[in-house]
Amino acid sequence: MRTVISGAGISGLALAHRLAALGGEVVVVERAPGPRPQGYMIDFFGPGLEAVEAMGLLPAFERAAYDYPEGHLVGEDGRRRATLRTKGFARGRLLSLMRPDIEAVLAEHLPAEVEVRYGVALTGVDERAGGVAVTLSDGAVLEADLLVGADGIHSTVRRLVFGPEERYLRYLGLHTAAFTFDAPDVHAATRRAFCLTDSADRQMGFYALRNGRVATFLVHRSADPALPDDPREAIRRAYAGLGWVTPRALEQIPPAEEIYYDQVAQIETPRWSSGRTVLLGDAAYAVSLLAGQGASLGIAGAYVLADRLAHAPSIEEATAGFERMWRPVVEERQRNARSLARWFLPSSRSDLRIRRVVLALSRVPFVTGFVTSALTGKDVRLADILPGTPVAARTRP
Template sequence: MRNVLISGAGVAGGTLAWFLARDGWTVTVVERAVGSRTGGQAVDVRGVALDVVDRMGLGERLRAERTRMRGMSVVDGAGQELYRSEEFTHSSGRLDSTDFELLRDDAVAILHEATADRVEYVFGDSVTALTEDAHGVRVEFEHGGFRTFDLVVGADGPHSAVRRLAFGPEERFSTHLGQYLAIFPAPNFLGLEDWQLWVRHEETGGAVYPVRDNTELRVTLGFGSEPLPPMSVAEQKRLVAEQLAGVGWEMPKLLAAMAEAEVFYFDAMAQIHLDRWSAGRVVLVGDAGYCASALSGQGTSLALAGAYVLAQELGRAEHTDAFAAYERRMRPFVALNQALATENPTGGPSEESLARAKNALTLG
């Protein structure tokens, strides 16, 4: 029986854990957070990723948690409606599509629930060193101790520790896309009912939509910027408030809610590009290897598809050949989906480009 360490308990890590455990691997997942991560935005499951979740037997469960938007409006700083649609939303696309949108934390929780009885999860820890020899990879952990695994998978996001240890510093692989996003939950003080609102003002703006049966808002605020130095959460919140102070509309209330938010995400919109996704017995999957950014709308689908293909190839061959086959199959798919983020950064890609990209992979 082969054993594998997966760093990261997000969508990519949870999906890979499911398939490898099914195939008889001994799977350990280490996650820096103290439990399944909460918060975050709504994410999309599209195209070939729909087949992945159905092959896991989780399609019905995930679809049951889908958002239920009736449409969206775009408003200006005075609250005047500039545009509305009952056919699509900027976040999820066409409302009559078989694709679906759900909260990231719901997706992660479902994957954890589906794997918890056959996968070892180690929360509140992270990988600090990797040493490979002919027989495996010795992994050292932040909170002490080491273990040896046949393979190590970095599924730990765009700021991957595994990638840094095995491939080099992040700045060698990260391409900044000129924007930053802040995401946080808030009470539904706007009284929205299954309806998205978007506001835009010069290079700043945001989106607000209700979740959890309209009891909660998820708020996304963004602004244009060159790369910023590391900051504390308090500094991040102050910067967001400064950047969006002049937007108008309900922004003062949203910024006040942000100041109180205990769950808060802030990061640059960036893509990850590497010449190779494996080094010896270490391999990357999802955002760690080929982050497309939230601007693509395809990060979750890339994670699902990448995890499936990697597990499938590991079931066919030893790791060296399996990693090579994984890259051959995934690279064209990744390239098309990363291109969605830069096709039209302010308005999203065309329906034609999205349809081509989301289906550009054969699962086999």
């Protein structure tokens, strides 16, 4: 079976890895000229971690990971106001990895037969009897048995095959941005734990990296989903006056092409497949950063899809089976994420206070389970989704 995957992000690369391991022929096309350097820290746990172990990639993920045993909520004056123990929070193991590092591990471990074409975008899709023809921005036309749209929240495949983005994108009222910068004083101030400003309607998070740099992610409320023409200026304006190390970070904003900036949104598509085209990852079911599990669900989704393609009697039955098994998992995560919006970014002093109390209580063993369920949703194991499949992975302690 020949598969074309649009998008060399986490979901697309994971699927390429898995399909090639199962004997398929795979071409990945990626719009970016090379691996994307724009980075933010990803908390990686749950079914995605199980899939990574089943794919034999856990040691490489562990080598690339950071360990932040605690998270601190920090006030304008630099004082710690609450602490979260990240270990208990994920109901099992949690690895923190920069997004480009996850993509690098997946890309480095791709079997040699997988072709990855950087710098070419998918621009057209033509369904044919028994297959699909894909047009690329360089004029090439690729014939395949299956096209997978793993091209992210603003997916081109989804627009071409299923219709305009407005039908499927649910804006959650927030903008987010992320970048890395070099400031030894900020690195020193944040190196013991993941730090988040304890501020209403806008917050900045900081992770000290091994190379001396700091990764920051930012999120603020905005009624207007439209993205700014000048993200650097928009960031300076939205995050002015937060105190502590934030002015130093705002001095270090890199050029626009090194900044990740987007709406915070979910994708809800009534169907994930049409004929010989199927959507995967954020393109099909973005859960948003409020869920903190999009990467995990992208990799685990790729694992489930590849399994169905290897075992179902036809491609159409495989894609339908994938959706039947995986949709309930992601819909539960999406609902959970929406219900968390108030606590992810509180908008009043009293909500900030409640969040601090809940975090303090979450350190009490008896309460940890309740907080974990509220934050991460139901416990899902890959082996329960794919009964009979030898998912030997048990990454939980």
